[in-house]
Structure formats: C-alpha cells, structure tokens
Amino acid sequence: MEGSNPNPVASDALEKKHALMLERLENLRQARKTGSGSEAAPSFESVASFLSRFSDAKRSIDAELFRLRALDPSAKPDVKPQLEALSVMIADLERLVAENSYFLPSYDVRSSLKSISDLKESLDGLSAKLVPRKKFSFKNKPLKKPQPVLSKEKVEFRVLDEEKSDLGGVRESPGFRSKKGNVLVKQFRVSEEGEGDFSLIDLDSCEVYLKGRFRALFVHRIKNCRIFVGPVLGSVLIEDVEGCLFMLASHQIRIHQAKMTDFYLRVRSRPIIEDCSVVRFAPYQLVYEGIEKELQESGLGEETENWSNVDDFRWLRAVQSPNWCVLPQEERIGVVEISDKREQCQDNYFVSS
The missing domain is CATH 2.160.20.70 (Pectate Lyase C-like)
Incomplete structure (x- = not known):
C-alpha cells in the first residue's frame, strides 16, 4: 500500500502529478490510435522493447543489491549514497512502467509492478541491515513548534x-x-x-x-x-x-x-x-x-x-x-x-x- 505523505502540500502535489500522468498517458494512447507520433509502432514491437529495457534495468539493480549485501555491516561502510542511488533507479523503473502502461497487456503491468515491489522490499531490508537506526538515548529535545491554525477553506488532509x-x-x-x-x-x-x-x-x-x-x-x-x-x-x-x-x-x-x-x-x-x-x-x-x-x-x-x-x-x-x-x-x-x-x-x- 502506498504510504501517505504527512505534508498536505506534498499530498496535493502528488495528486496533481498523478492527474498529469493520466492525462499524458491518455494523450499517448490517442496518438497511437490515430497513427501519429512516435508511439505508432506495432504494439508487439513496443511491448518487446519495454520488456527488454525493464529487464536490463532490473538486472542492474539486482546486481547492485547483491554487491551491497556482500558488505560487512560491522565495518560500518558508508553506503548511503549507493542506497540513495538505488532508490532513484527503482523510482525510474516505476516511472518507466507508468509511462508505457497505456499499451502494455494487463499481465505485464502487474508483473512489472510486482517486481518493483520486491525490489523496494529488498532495498528496505538492506538499508535496515547496513544503516541501522541509532539506539535511543536521553537528550534534550527542542520544543515542538505550534501547529498552524487552519481556516475553514483549507482543512488539512490527515491521511497519514x-x-x-x-x-x-x-x-x-x-x-x-x-x-x-x-x-x-x-x-x-x-x-x-x-x-x-x-x-x-x-x-x-x-x-x-x-x-x-x-x-x-x-x-x-x-x-x-x-x-x-x-x-x-x-x-x-x-x-x-x-x-x-x-x-x-x-x-x-x-x-x-x-x-x-x-x-x-x-x-x-x-x-x-x-x-x-x-x-x-x-x-x-x-x-x-x-x-x-x-x-x-x-x-x-x-x-x-x-x-x-x-x-x-x-x-x-x-x-x-x-x-x-x-x-x-x-x-x-x-x-x-x-x-x-x-x-x-x-x-x-x-x-x-
């Protein structure tokens, strides 16, 4: 289940981004239907091209995950940049599926999303292993800033x-x-x-x-x-x-x-x-x-x-x-x-x- 953004501004931005994505996909679908634009190639060629690109990207991510798993956590390697890069790669792979889903068979869409979900789970597990959370200690905590008062016209969406x-x-x-x-x-x-x-x-x-x-x-x-x-x-x-x-x-x-x-x-x-x-x-x-x-x-x-x-x-x-x-x-x-x-x-x- 996709996590909700605790920031209402970010939540609005996500909703707008999702709407724009759907609009873009519909435009691509219409272009393909009328035979105009670069998407007019036969569907089997487009599907084959997508699957090839997806597989190549997934193999690269799997290889990097394998390499990082072999590291010794006790040596405290500085892997944050590599983990962040992997996160970007997975996000790019997810975007590839979204941008091509208008012509892909339902099975390929669901299979690709399942692979992406598995990659995210592997990355989360690896991050927990290599970059464990700090142990709790008593420290002076700064006072929380007062929450802004919301007007009737702008009520915060608290789906968190x-x-x-x-x-x-x-x-x-x-x-x-x-x-x-x-x-x-x-x-x-x-x-x-x-x-x-x-x-x-x-x-x-x-x-x-x-x-x-x-x-x-x-x-x-x-x-x-x-x-x-x-x-x-x-x-x-x-x-x-x-x-x-x-x-x-x-x-x-x-x-x-x-x-x-x-x-x-x-x-x-x-x-x-x-x-x-x-x-x-x-x-x-x-x-x-x-x-x-x-x-x-x-x-x-x-x-x-x-x-x-x-x-x-x-x-x-x-x-x-x-x-x-x-x-x-x-x-x-x-x-x-x-x-x-x-x-x-x-x-x-x-x-x-």
Missing part, C-alpha cells in the same frame, strides 16, 4: 501512515466499537470548529447515524453496515470494509480494501481508492434538520461532482479502472431523511462513549 497504524489497534478517540446488529446514533455538538475525531471499528450488520460536524472519521473492519454521516471538516479514512453502504460528506476521502460496497459522496477533492474491488459511487443524498447550514459552514455546500472522479492508485493504465463504477440510477437508494434519529440509551440504540 500514522493514522493507518492507529487503526491497526484501538484508537483513543471516541467511537462505536465491537457492535453487531445495532442501530448506533451520535449527535455532535454545534460549534464553530466542530468536534474532534470519531472512529467506527469492528461493526457487523449495524446502522450508524452521525449528525453534526466533526473533524475526522476513521473506519476499520466494517461488514454489512449502513453508515450515514454529516459534514466531516477534514478527512475520512476507510479500511477493510465489505458489503456496506456509506453516505459521507468530507473534504478528502481515502478508501483501502473495500469490497462490494456503495459510496454516496460529497467531497471537495477526488476520492482515492486502493486495493478495492466492486465499489460503486453516487452523489450524497443525506437530509436532516440543519444539515444544509452545516454543509455550508464546513465548505461543503456546493456539489463538486467529484464523487464520480475516483482515483484508483492501484490502476496505472489510462483506461477506466475495473475496480469501481458509477452506481446506476435505478439502483440508488434516493434521499435519506434521518431527522428523527436521536441518541438514546434504550432499546436498540447506543450513545457514543
């Missing part, structure tokens, strides 16, 4: 490796956890900043209604659930879900390992999916008393149509990813009204801790 590791265990944030067959309702307080983070973890066959504004939503290990959520000021991170329905409004949404799940979204940026299959997308249609004002105050008042502009980070080809599609109109559930959903401590309802 740190967040993903948090989801691996039990986060300290409030949330619904380890429920089966329940209706779960949470009403967030009305405030200018909204409430903090909220988590949905290990839920099965539940209905969840989250009303009001809050900063971030983390979803992990959810099965056969229906999730309806008001405005999220920051980001939504979803991981390991199956057979669910999500209705979400957020500035940024990232989805990992989702299967057979429908997403009804209003989102400021393009939704990102990774390692997903049979996921479908439609526009946000949640209604409850006060939601229009909450959406406006959260910078989500306008429909951007980004719900249908999905980026599949596991699909490099310029053609449509087979892992997602637009939900057919006749199969959509329509407007969902949840004004009558209230937090209760009786019957089948639960209040967040």
Whole structure:
C-alpha cells in the first residue's frame, strides 16, 4: 500500500502529478490510435522493447543489491549514497512502467509492478541491515513548534501512515466499537470548529447515524453496515470494509480494501481508492434538520461532482479502472431523511462513549 505523505502540500502535489500522468498517458494512447507520433509502432514491437529495457534495468539493480549485501555491516561502510542511488533507479523503473502502461497487456503491468515491489522490499531490508537506526538515548529535545491554525477553506488532509497504524489497534478517540446488529446514533455538538475525531471499528450488520460536524472519521473492519454521516471538516479514512453502504460528506476521502460496497459522496477533492474491488459511487443524498447550514459552514455546500472522479492508485493504465463504477440510477437508494434519529440509551440504540 502506498504510504501517505504527512505534508498536505506534498499530498496535493502528488495528486496533481498523478492527474498529469493520466492525462499524458491518455494523450499517448490517442496518438497511437490515430497513427501519429512516435508511439505508432506495432504494439508487439513496443511491448518487446519495454520488456527488454525493464529487464536490463532490473538486472542492474539486482546486481547492485547483491554487491551491497556482500558488505560487512560491522565495518560500518558508508553506503548511503549507493542506497540513495538505488532508490532513484527503482523510482525510474516505476516511472518507466507508468509511462508505457497505456499499451502494455494487463499481465505485464502487474508483473512489472510486482517486481518493483520486491525490489523496494529488498532495498528496505538492506538499508535496515547496513544503516541501522541509532539506539535511543536521553537528550534534550527542542520544543515542538505550534501547529498552524487552519481556516475553514483549507482543512488539512490527515491521511497519514500514522493514522493507518492507529487503526491497526484501538484508537483513543471516541467511537462505536465491537457492535453487531445495532442501530448506533451520535449527535455532535454545534460549534464553530466542530468536534474532534470519531472512529467506527469492528461493526457487523449495524446502522450508524452521525449528525453534526466533526473533524475526522476513521473506519476499520466494517461488514454489512449502513453508515450515514454529516459534514466531516477534514478527512475520512476507510479500511477493510465489505458489503456496506456509506453516505459521507468530507473534504478528502481515502478508501483501502473495500469490497462490494456503495459510496454516496460529497467531497471537495477526488476520492482515492486502493486495493478495492466492486465499489460503486453516487452523489450524497443525506437530509436532516440543519444539515444544509452545516454543509455550508464546513465548505461543503456546493456539489463538486467529484464523487464520480475516483482515483484508483492501484490502476496505472489510462483506461477506466475495473475496480469501481458509477452506481446506476435505478439502483440508488434516493434521499435519506434521518431527522428523527436521536441518541438514546434504550432499546436498540447506543450513545457514543
């Protein structure tokens, strides 16, 4: 799984770079289709040329990895420049695949990406062996700089490796956890900043209604659930879900390992999916008393149509990813009204801790 960049500026740059890459690949594909440009060569010749270049580059990297493995770590060799050079070589190899994926057979693309993944893993292992991390020692640490206050129009996207590791265990944030067959309702307080983070973890066959504004939503290990959520000021991170329905409004949404799940979204940026299959997308249609004002105050008042502009980070080809599609109109559930959903401590309802 690709790591997320903890720097929001770098994250924006990565997204723009990805979009430009797709545009470039589509232009190349169109040039090839019309017989213009240098890409008009027969496809079998282009494939053969790519495979030859890829194999030569991979052999060079393997040879350098082999040479560095033979070094004695106890001698403390200065190998950082060589390791950095290897990292650049692997990145160049990955770029070669991306730039040629528009005409390559699916098998060759996936095989090449698997080889690159193995090379990265080998490089990481070698780096850990030859350049071990320093042992912990007590030192005076500089005071942390205060974090900048974000405006409503510029909310930080916190989809980080740190967040993903948090989801691996039990986060300290409030949330619904380890429920089966329940209706779960949470009403967030009305405030200018909204409430903090909220988590949905290990839920099965539940209905969840989250009303009001809050900063971030983390979803992990959810099965056969229906999730309806008001405005999220920051980001939504979803991981390991199956057979669910999500209705979400957020500035940024990232989805990992989702299967057979429908997403009804209003989102400021393009939704990102990774390692997903049979996921479908439609526009946000949640209604409850006060939601229009909450959406406006959260910078989500306008429909951007980004719900249908999905980026599949596991699909490099310029053609449509087979892992997602637009939900057919006749199969959509329509407007969902949840004004009558209230937090209760009786019957089948639960209040967040």
